[in-house]
Each structure stands twice: as structure tokens, then as C-alpha cells.
Amino acid sequence: MSVARRRENGAAIDHGTAAKGHGTAAEGNGARAQSHGTAAEGNGAKAKSYGTAAEDQATPAGRRPVRVVAFGGGHGLSASLRALRLIHQDTPLDITAVVTVADDGGSSGRLRATRDILPPGDLRQALAALADEEAIAEVFQHRFGGTDDLTGHPVGNLVLCALMELAGDPVVALDQAAEMLRCDGRVLPMSRQPLHIEADLSEGGEVVTVRGQHAVAVTLKTIDRVRLVPAAPAACVEAVQATTGADWLLFGPGSWFTSVIPHLLVPELAAAISMSAAKRLVTLNLAPDSETAGLTLPEHLAALRRYLPGLHVDVVLADGKAVGDPEPVHRAAESLGARLVLAPVAVADGAPLHDPHALATALEPLLSSTTDSSIEPREVTTEWR
Numbered sequence: 001m002s003v004a005r006r007r008e009n010g011a012a013i014d015h016g017t018a019a020k021g022h023g024t025a026a027e028g029n030g031a032r033a034q035s036h037g038t039a040a041e042g043n044g045a046k047a048k049s050y051g052t053a054a055e056d057q058a059t060p061a062g063r064r065p066v067r068v069v070a071f072g073g074g075h076g077l078s079a080s081l082r083a084l085r086l087i088h089q090d091t092p093l094d095i096t097a098v099v100t101v102a103d104d105g106g107s108s109g110r111l112r113a114t115r116d117i118l119p120p121g122d123l124r125q126a127l128a129a130l131a132d133e134e135a136i137a138e139v140f141q142h143r144f145g146g147t148d149d150l151t152g153h154p155v156g157n158l159v160l161c162a163l164m165e166l167a168g169d170p171v172v173a174l175d176q177a178a179e180m181l182r183c184d185g186r187v188l189p190m191s192r193q194p195l196h197i198e199a200d201l202s203e204g205g206e207v208v209t210v211r212g213q214h215a216v217a218v219t220l221k222t223i224d225r226v227r228l229v230p231a232a233p234a235a236c237v238e239a240v241q242a243t244t245g246a247d248w249l250l251f252g253p254g255s256w257f258t259s260v261i262p263h264l265l266v267p268e269l270a271a272a273i274s275m276s277a278a279k280r281l282v283t284l285n286l287a288p289d290s291e292t293a294g295l296t297l298p299e300h301l302a303a304l305r306r307y308l309p310g311l312h313v314d315v316v317l318a319d320g321k322a323v324g325d326p327e328p329v330h331r332a333a334e335s336l337g338a339r340l341v342l343a344p345v346a347v348a349d350g351a352p353l354h355d356p357h358a359l360a361t362a363l364e365p366l367l368s369s370t371t372d373s374s375i376e377p378r379e380v381t382t383e384w385r
Contacts, residue, residue: 068093068250069096069242070095071098072100073126074255076252076259076285079253079356081095081126082129082359083354083357083363085184086356097188098236100262102119102194102195102213102262103122105213108120108122110152119194121154124154127156127174127187128141128156132181136180137181174186174188186242190236190263190269191236193233196213196229197226198216198226199225199226223257228262243273248367249276252285264304264308270308274311279314280314280338282317283359284297284301286354311336314339316336319345343362345358
């Protein structure tokens with residue numbers, strides 16, 4: 001049973017749009033989708049086509065898993081991984097998360113400063129998102145309260161700290177943690193060394209430089225450029241190998257300058273992203289955060305090409321309500337070689353958060369179409385006034 005069918009039979013997220021299968025006409029929001037660019041009903045306008053979706057079909061037995069690598073960090077990557085795990089119930093996936101290692105705030109900042117390890121917070125969240133042992137994952141995510149030395153530390157951060165010290169290799173430690181949690185996938189750091197992020201900020205004609213992921217993430221000034229310190233860190237070899245052999249590379253959602261773009265600043269990883277035969281999909285955010293205040297969605301896409309010239313993207317996935325007028329985003333997607341797919345992927349309460357079930361419904365036909373030649377894509381068109 002597909003993700004969409006499970007959601008129809010269970011607690012489907014309601015955005016005022018009734019999902020029927022994959023890419024069928026959305027009802028209840030005043031718009032009726034037309035196929036293949038046919039004339040829109042009711043106003044004589046011609047509907048514009050922005051994306052494709054595969055027909056809903058059963059997974060053929062024995063088909064090799066679709067190799068998916070998701071890049072990011074924090075809550076955005078967690079939403080993507082939870083969506084992929086849902087898809088994996090119907091469509092075999094080989095999931096790898098490649099996670100940023102520049103966090104210097106909170107528990108991660110304290111541990112990296114005192115124990116000389118990779119900041120564990122984003123790695124922990126990725127593991128929890130892929131975990132099949134939900135009870136253990138809940139313990140991993142428990143954060144100590146109080147006013148003593150444990151205050152603010154999640155249990156999983158301390159476990160990862162111990163595993164890294166025992167194993168002497170963060171990749172081995174992460175694989176051990178994944179085994180404990182029975183993860184449906186692998187979690188890798190983008191580099192084996194802890195990194196820092198620097199940003200040049202401008203305000204009123206002045207340019208200042210700030211250092212630290214937390215400082216960059218909460219800035220209210222315009223970010224002109226970000227960079228890693230050291231400038232050319234060695235990539236995690238296993239992350240490069242996964243990228244090279246992938247069918248799909250996924251970027252976003254998440255903090256653009258501190259979770260998504262840093263992967264493009266690791267030379268060996270950036271080269272693997274450029275040279276991989278995989279298709280590339282970018283999921284856009286639902287609303288600006290502090291570090292991207294004033295940055296439009298087309299400018300989010302332009303930033304990817306700025307940090308990795310020549311980057312080709314196949315699909316840009318966005319929420320129709322968050323996009324508003326899709327034409328500027330469509331043009332920006334086209335400039336990267338991508339088509340724009342609009343789908344309701346936000347949580348139901350209106351918060352700017354991606355719902356893993358809705359995201360899975362949008363991603364499943366796209367990812368399934370990679371290795372199954374029997375799936376014939378069909379156009380999904382979106383009409384707006």
C-alpha cells in the first residue's frame with residue numbers, strides 16, 4: 001500500500017487539499033488541476049505544467065533498492081529522513097544521511113569544546129529519524145533538565161560521545177549507534193573533523209564577519225557569503241562513495257546557509273555531487289528563518305549554483321501555499337535544469353514545518369520512477385488566477 005493510500009486510510013494531514021493517489025487533481029482549494037497543459041476549467045486560462053508524478057503501482061518483487069543520499073542537518077533533514085523511512089515501507093530504499101558537523105551551540109557546542117569530538121546533535125537527530133527501535137530513540141532524544149552539569153544534554157549526545165571515544169572513528173561509532181537503534185539507513189558526517197562556519201554579513205554598507213554556526217543561524221543581518229573553517233576539509237570517504245553511487249541526491253529542507261550549503265563547500269564532496277550520475281532533488285523551505293530573512297525562494301535556488309557552479313538539479317519540490325505565485329520559482333528551477341513540483345507538504349496547523357507523511361506522499365512517485373521503467377510519468381498541472 002502506497003504512502004498516499006495509507007494516509008487516506010489513516011490520519012491524513014488535511015491542508016484543504018484531498019490527495020487521491022499520486023499527482024491527481026487537488027480538490028477543496030478552489031483549483032482544479034488539468035493534465036498536459038490543457039485549458040483550465042472555469043476561467044478560460046491555460047494551466048501551466050510544473051512537475052511530473054509517477055502512476056501509483058505496486059513495487060515489483062526483487063527490484064534493487066533505490067539509493068538515496070540526503071544532505072542536511074537538524075530538523076529539516078530529520079523530516080526528510082522520516083519521510084524516506086515511510087516510503088521504505090513500500091518502496092525499497094537504501095538511505096544514507098550526510099550530516100553537517102559545524103554545530104557549536106547548546107549541548108553539541110559544549111561537548112565538542114570539552115571532548116574534541118564531532119558535534120553530535122545533528123547526527124543524533126538523523127539517527128532518531130531513521131530508528132526502528134522507537135523506545136530507544138525516545139531515550140536518545142531525552143534532554144536532561146535541572147541545573148547541574150547534565151542540564152541540556154540529550155542522552156543520545158552523550159552516547160555518541162562515548163561511542164566516538166571508544167571506537168576512535170566517528171563513522172564506526174555512528175554505525176554502532178545505528179545498529180542499536182535498528183536504523184533503516186546509514187548516518188555519516190560530511191567530514192570526520194569538526195568544522196566551523198564563518199559568514200560575511202552586511203548592514204548599512206558595513207561588512208562584518210561572524211564565526212560559528214549558531215551566530216550565523218541567528219543573525220538578523222544579510223549574509224553575503226559563508227565559508228568553512230578550515231576552508232578545504234577532507235570529506236568523509238564513505239559519504240563520497242555513497243554520493244557517487246546514488247540514484248537520488250536530496251538537498252533541503254533546512255537552514256540554507258548552515259545546513260544545506262556547507263555540503264557544497266567540502267571540495268571532495270562537492271566534486272562527487274557534481275560528477276554523480278544521480279538525479280538531484282531540492283526541497284524548498286516553507287518560510288524564511290533568521291539566516292535567510294529577505295531571501296526569496298528563487299534566491300535560495302540561485303545560492304546553490306553560486307556555491308557550486310554548474311550544479312544541475314532535476315526536481316525542485318515546493319509547497320504551493322508557501323510559493324504563492326509559482327512563476328518566479330519555476331524560472332529559477334529551470335535555470336538549474338529542473339522542473340518544479342508543487343505539493344502540500346506542510347503540517348496541518350499552519351506552522352512552517354514539513355510533515356513527513358505529506359512529504360513522503362510527494363517524494364514516493366518521484367523516487368520510484370528512477371529504477372522502474374514500467375512506471376510511466378504523467379504531467380501534473382497547477383492552475384492559479
